[in-house]
Amino acid sequence: MQSLLIIVGVGVGVAVIVFMSALLSGLQANLIKRTLSSQAHITLLPPEEIARPQQATDATALRLQKQAQRLRAIDQWQTLRDRLETWPEIAAVSPLAAGPAFAVRGEANKAITVVGIEPERYNRVISLAERLTAGQLRLGAGEVVIGIELARDLGAEVGDKLRLSTADGRSDTLTVTGLFDLGNKGVNARNVYVGLRAAQSLLDLVGGVSSIDLALHDLDLAEQLARRIAGETGLTADSWIKTNAQFVTALTSQRVSSNVIRFFIALSVAFGIASVLVVSVIQRGKEIGILRAMGATQAQMRRIFLLQGGIVGFFGSLLGSALAWSFLMLWQLLARNPDGTPMFVIGVEPGLVALAAGGASLVGILSALLPARRAAQLDPVVAIRG
Amino acid sequence: MAEPDDRVLHLAGIRKSYGSGEVESEILHGIDLTLRRGEFAALIGPSGSGKSTLLNLIGLLDRPTNGQLHIDGEDSGQLDDTGLTRLRGQRIGFVFQHHHLIPAFTAEENVAMPLLVARGRPDAEMFARAGRLLDQVGLADRKQHLANRLSGGQQQRVAIARALVTNPSLVLADEPTGNLDTHSADDVFALLRDFNRRQHTTFLIVTHDPRLAARCDRIVELVDGRIVADRPPPAARDTAG
Ligand SMILES: Nc1ncnc2c1ncn2[C@@H]1O[C@H](COP(=O)(O)OP(=O)(O)OP(=O)(O)O)[C@@H](O)[C@H]1O
Ligand SMILES: [Mg+2]
Numbered sequence: 001m002q003s004l005l006i007i008v009g010v011g012v013g014v015a016v017i018v019f020m021s022a023l024l025s026g027l028q029a030n031l032i033k034r035t036l037s038s039q040a041h042i043t044l045l046p047p048e049e050i051a052r053p054q055q056a057t058d059a060t061a062l063r064l065q066k067q068a069q070r071l072r073a074i075d076q077w078q079t080l081r082d083r084l085e086t087w088p089e090i091a092a093v094s095p096l097a098a099g100p101a102f103a104v105r106g107e108a109n110k111a112i113t114v115v116g117i118e119p120e121r122y123n124r125v126i127s128l129a130e131r132l133t134a135g136q137l138r139l140g141a142g143e144v145v146i147g148i149e150l151a152r153d154l155g156a157e158v159g160d161k162l163r164l165s166t167a168d169g170r171s172d173t174l175t176v177t178g179l180f181d182l183g184n185k186g187v188n189a190r191n192v193y194v195g196l197r198a199a200q201s202l203l204d205l206v207g208g209v210s211s212i213d214l215a216l217h218d219l220d221l222a223e224q225l226a227r228r229i230a231g232e233t234g235l236t237a238d239s240w241i242k243t244n245a246q247f248v249t250a251l252t253s254q255r256v257s258s259n260v261i262r263f264f265i266a267l268s269v270a271f272g273i274a275s276v277l278v279v280s281v282i283q284r285g286k287e288i289g290i291l292r293a294m295g296a297t298q299a300q301m302r303r304i305f306l307l308q309g310g311i312v313g314f315f316g317s318l319l320g321s322a323l324a325w326s327f328l329m330l331w332q333l334l335a336r337n338p339d340g341t342p343m344f345v346i347g348v349e350p351g352l353v354a355l356a357a358g359g360a361s362l363v364g365i366l367s368a369l370l371p372a373r374r375a376a377q378l379d380p381v382v383a384i385r386g
Numbered sequence: 387m388a389e390p391d392d393r394v395l396h397l398a399g400i401r402k403s404y405g406s407g408e409v410e411s412e413i414l415h416g417i418d419l420t421l422r423r424g425e426f427a428a429l430i431g432p433s434g435s436g437k438s439t440l441l442n443l444i445g446l447l448d449r450p451t452n453g454q455l456h457i458d459g460e461d462s463g464q465l466d467d468t469g470l471t472r473l474r475g476q477r478i479g480f481v482f483q484h485h486h487l488i489p490a491f492t493a494e495e496n497v498a499m500p501l502l503v504a505r506g507r508p509d510a511e512m513f514a515r516a517g518r519l520l521d522q523v524g525l526a527d528r529k530q531h532l533a534n535r536l537s538g539g540q541q542q543r544v545a546i547a548r549a550l551v552t553n554p555s556l557v558l559a560d561e562p563t564g565n566l567d568t569h570s571a572d573d574v575f576a577l578l579r580d581f582n583r584r585q586h587t588t589f590l591i592v593t594h595d596p597r598l599a600a601r602c603d604r605i606v607e608l609v610d611g612r613i614v615a616d617r618p619p620p621a622a623r624d625t626a627g
Contacts (some may be wrong), residue, residue, distance in 0.1 A: 286486050292471075
């Protein structure tokens with residue numbers, strides 16, 4: 001009966017922890033995904049362009065500012081690209097030629113960033129093809145893909161013609177083959193994607209690229225890897241973690257505060273288990289005494305109570321995981337975007353359940369340490385007489 | 387004189403004090419006692435004379451302040467706690483006034499418990515053995531009953547089966563019939579006597595009931611921590627009981 005109650009207590013604690021963890025990691029994953037939808041994990045720039053940690057959220061903006069004076073190219077970029085592609089940590093490598101220009105259509109004239117890409121490569125860094133709202137990702141000669149914001153500003157649609165011109169007088173007329181929405185208004189208004197060759201000639205970068213975007217398998221390694229690449233190549237390497245320092249700090253402090261909360265929940269669960277076990281040691285004094293009289297060793301008595309703590313923790317965590325799962329299902333039912341799609345998808349991962357079960361069993365055993373010691377040290381004579 | 391290895395229990399000059407310094411009080415003042423294999427002895431004496439204290443010492447649940455205590459020839463003074471626990475588990479069976487069964491377990495599981503404690507994991511043989519002992523104490527049809535569903539007399543019989551399941555050399559019973567009505571007390575006592583006769587197990591039984599004491603082979607009387615008498619029961623009473 002008591003064990004049942006404490007298992008429910010442990011269950012509630014574990015449920016809150018699992019629910020919180022799943023919610024938080026779902027939320028953070030979602031935020032990171034949104035942030036990175038228009039951003040590479042690491043951007044490599046020519047060495048002189050020393051990037052200071054910026055409050056700007058976007059590496060492209062940075063590039064635009066700096067390159068206003070004169071575009072610099074990355075040396076030997078093909079070799080570098082091929083070399084980086086062999087790194088196991090790197091998922092995709094995409095060289096770009098990007099620089100400032102104006103988009104002109106009729107009377108309308110907008111300052112933009114021309115981004116010359118190799119579409120298949122670029123698409124593996126930023127899933128542009130998936131984010132098209134019209135047309136397709138086709139960047140042959142004379143073809144351009146623009147953002148929905150710019151399209152609105154210029155009144156352009158798929159199939160329309162558009163003229164791009166640079167400050168030093170080069171220009172090109174291209175046909176819009178697709179419209180994209182990368183979830184970022186600035187990017188949607190500014191980025192104009194053309195083939196790498198077209199950009200190179202527009203920007204007077206023939207044969208060169210101005211930056212290389214990288215996608216990684218593990219986002220969290222971005223900063224370490226950026227340093228390593230910078231060290232090995234002499235290029236400037238900006239990780240998303242550095243360019244979004246404030247955002248990352250916010251995520252980290254969110255995680256820290258949730259860890260603190262989780263710690264205290266675990267602590268109160270531990271005290272709960274310990275107090276129930278202490279009471280049970282007192283209540284079972286006679287049984288402990290008789291077991292000792294039968295020849296049970298102190299170690300055996302200790303083990304019984306440690307086991308009990310572990311079992312309570314383990315079953316509590318199973319119950320808690322089930323509870324957390326139902327909370328999450330409920331949450332997904334309730335938390336929806338205005339259009340009715342779930343705000344973000346979260347699930348209870350098996351790993352998290354295993355961790356909760358392991359953790360709770362461990363907490364159970366740890367909280368049983370003291371009661372188990374008491375049980376082992378109980379004087380059988382006193383226990384049986386009392 | 388019997389052979390020395392015939393001595394299941396041998397006490398020499400056993401003293402026991404509680405407390406220390408100024409508040410130290412000696413409860414047992416030098417007890418000498420020997421029990422041989424197959425003996426069936428009663429330990430009697432007024433309340434507070436030290437009977438339970440002595441039984442706990444013999445049962446290795448406590449250590450004497452002074453004196454020597456041998457169980458089956460093994461000197462308990464030479465053993466550490468683990469050694470005492472082992473010796474206790476192998477050689478001694480306890481029956482207390484209260485049965486101390488574990489209520490959440492069945493009669494059979496309770497009886498098998500000492501074997502489980504000794505072997506560490508359950509096996510079929512220990513339950514078979516527990517079952518046989520329950521047959522012998524007349525509870526063949528109650529094996530799967532939970533301990534707390536049995537009557538007082540039945541519970542005490544389960545406790546006796548439990549004390550005997552390890553085949554101990556010495557069974558210590560502290561007022562085993564103290565909680566029972568006369569009829570059940572007679573039954574339980576008869577059961578102990580029966581085991582004693584069939585298996586030659588040595589018994590030392592604390593009792594306040596002179597009628598039962600009279601049915602033992604030997605009556606040891608303790609007064610104020612000293613053995614004042616150690617004799618066979620009066621023959622007249624023997625037939626009356
Ligand atoms: N742990 C202890 N500390 C101090 N004194 C104790 C302790 N245990 C027993 N005593 C004392 O030792 C004396 C003998 O107690 P014991 O229980 O052995 O008597 P008993 O003969 O079994 O009595 P009863 O017939 O009432 O069971 C008593 O005066 C008791 O108060
Ligand atoms: Mg007593």
